Amino acid sequence: MKQGAGQGFIWITLMLAAVLAFVPLPAFAALVRPAWVPLFVLCWVLISPGHCGLVFAWLAGLMMDLLHGSLLGQHALAMSCMALAVSTQGRFMMLACWWQQSCVVVLSIGLYELVVLGVGAVTGQSGLLVGTTLLAPVSSALLWPMVRFFLSRLGAVLALR
Secondary structure, three states: OOHHHHHHHHHHHHHHHHHHHHOOOOHHHHOOOOOHHHHHHHHHHHHOOOOOOHHHHHHHHHHHHHHHOOOOOHHHHHHHHHHHHHHOOHHHHHHOOHHHHHHHHHHHHHHHHHHHHHHHHHHOOOOOOHHHHHHHHHHHHHHHHHHHHHHHHHHHHOOOO
């Protein structure tokens, strides 16, 4: 498969994650909504570091900035920090068992949420929900084994390694 086709598929999965991030949910379910886009970015950075790196994470963050209508660069900075933290631990993540990977996912997505919250606080944005900031990393970590399994299988089929 051509490299462009694989890269296009990665962006399609990222668009799917963005759709999942904006699906309307009841109030109780919205509190535990996983951070879908950061979770998919995290997975692609680990599965295919040659195709997906800091620029990929930054562009995905810009996409989130546009979709959220937030300060341009807020999610891009957070996504880049998360991708940098995870890419330095890539070998460990590939060799670790699923629960150790889930612990790193909690910390990484927690970092993402903390940077988004911090930039929002510095710029005076209102409407920041601390409860969702604390629950999103945990719910994302619970879904991590399933997301990693499916995306790594798709990456293997498309020869994205």
